[in-house]
Amino acid sequence: MVHGESKNAPSMADVAARAGVSHQTVSRVVNGSDAVRGDTRDRVLAAIEELGYRRNKSARALVTRKSGRLGLLYTQPHLYGPGTLAASVHQAGQRAGYDIILSPVPHLEATSAERAIEALLDDAVEAVLLGVSHQSFEDLVAQLATTVEVVMIHSDPPAGVRSVGIDQHAGAVLATQYLLDLGHRTIAHVAGPVGWIDARQRREGWLAALRDGDAQPGPEIFGDWSSRSGYEAGAEIARDASVTAVFAANDSMALGVIRALREAGRRVPQDVSVVGFDDVPDAAYLWPPLTTVRQDFASLGELAVEVATKAIADGTVEAPPLLAPELIVRDSAAPLSPSRDVR
Amino acid sequence: MVHGESKNAPSMADVAARAGVSHQTVSRVVNGSDAVRGDTRDRVLAAIEELGYRRNKSARALVTRKSGRLGLLYTQPHLYGPGTLAASVHQAGQRAGYDIILSPVPHLEATSAERAIEALLDDAVEAVLLGVSHQSFEDLVAQLATTVEVVMIHSDPPAGVRSVGIDQHAGAVLATQYLLDLGHRTIAHVAGPVGWIDARQRREGWLAALRDGDAQPGPEIFGDWSSRSGYEAGAEIARDASVTAVFAANDSMALGVIRALREAGRRVPQDVSVVGFDDVPDAAYLWPPLTTVRQDFASLGELAVEVATKAIADGTVEAPPLLAPELIVRDSAAPLSPSRDVR
């Protein structure tokens, strides 16, 4: 109150008055300009410290016309993959000097996703990272891209859109090939729900590996990523004695499959082998330890931010190559036991 | 370019010109003031639509001195609980008209948490929700609270700080009491790491229930929330034949315990009963299905936002009662088998 300083947060003018310089000099110091003499800088810095000054981002954004924000839209925030992705995007963004707006959309309805995008646009994000590889988004992207930079996190993006991804197809081939190498010929697949790109890619990888190995596709059941759906799929698979291996499109479903198989009296891996996808942290401590395909979500998030910041800076469009997943061999898959080899 | 409208995003002035009114009238329409005639409003709305006008939040925040933002700091973003909490806070915030800044801190180091708080403050959040019930934060809170409204998400908050929480102690009592009722007398505990409030509360609940049931505490091992640490704890517990039940401080550790027990030839639940905490979605489909304590993270998030918005509005301090957890009985705990009853 006394010196014209109110109870409001201090502004550059307050700092300037205190340091005996103009507000512009304060601005220069805050922005790291080198056109300030050492002792002046020190005085300003001291004033900032004493006053607890904090630059007002709104004012800055208003005049620079840049928000310095990136938005990430993602689904299933309670799951390991999306959660890890969000955290790594956030961290990478901070490092790159951007604020990250995390926008989890709990259920995948078109309306809630559109609302979320509207909210991101209202926040004036400079780029939107779409961590939702669901086909319902493919149309949305084209339209969105006219407004703002867009980066899809996607293993099979539509042509011309910036993207990063992990090679889901290759991961599925890894898993299926492994099972084939173990001698299995009838390999079932518990797929992710229709509409999800990753689910489709994993299914196609399974099919492709089978084709390459001259094996016929085993039964195929569509789940919804949940362990419950895996359980139901497993119960169905257990009825088919010819199936000696199952490739599940994620670890949760794999764990449900294993439970159902057990309840039906089929041992894992002695009677039936099971392979999952994701390598969630608990996978190694399931019973049996789950053989699965690991995805590096942390690198994916960093890559996404890198592509986004480049796009903002110079409009670069080129997509980096897909990241390679890795097969993690544990105990839930074993060689086909001779007794079951009917040939 | 033609009408003074540039390639920049349209402003209120642009809308006003188009609708033939003043910028203030546009402002009134956008803010839902009722002091605008119906036909004027329609003209403005039409102009907004045609121009694709979007209100500039920075300018608004600058003049109102309110950011309309709430920040949530949380750890272990890849886990079910924190992920669910973040999503529900985000959703509840949107509903309440606030933007939510989700700030996951990947590893719990003081420096990274402080950086995250600085970032939140730089974003001018009107309240900080602290979803980190670790004791290293208790000091920080007092200091932070002088700057901004703070809501702790915490089952045992320091006096005088606004908070919401789920009753961890009660949950642990529920689990332990259940084991006691089943006839178990030697109940081990796999605790969460020292420093975590929830871990401490669950441990104390276990101790309290034991005391009430006139039972001696069984062996106690500290894990780090991971299934790996549960596995290691389980291996140790398996060596002690007197232990017939284990209460693990979360589901991941419970699952690790079960695996270790199995490897040591102890059946679950016939030889040893195991109860977890959290009720992660996969818990019901583990083998055996996990008996555990469910926490309602979604309600917790909503409550936190409610308390925060009230605090901002009228400075309310009173804390709502802790939410009650619920025991979910499945198959991983069973009555003490007679053969083991040494009495």
Place this chain on the structure above:
DNA sequence: CGAGGCGATGTGAACGCTAACATGGACGGG
């Protein structure tokens, strides 16, 4: 029929910052 009031709209300033340009003093070269 005129004063008073009210409802609808407009005007000007201010929020805190950056960008562009202005100023002014020290220094060096012819």
Place this chain on the structure above:
DNA sequence: CCCGTCCATGTTAGCGTTCACATCGCCTCG
């Protein structure tokens, strides 16, 4: 020794919005 140059700093305007207040009809009431 004077002028041009350059470095450090200051001055002014404007970003898009809201707030406080002004204005201007028109209706009501005595």
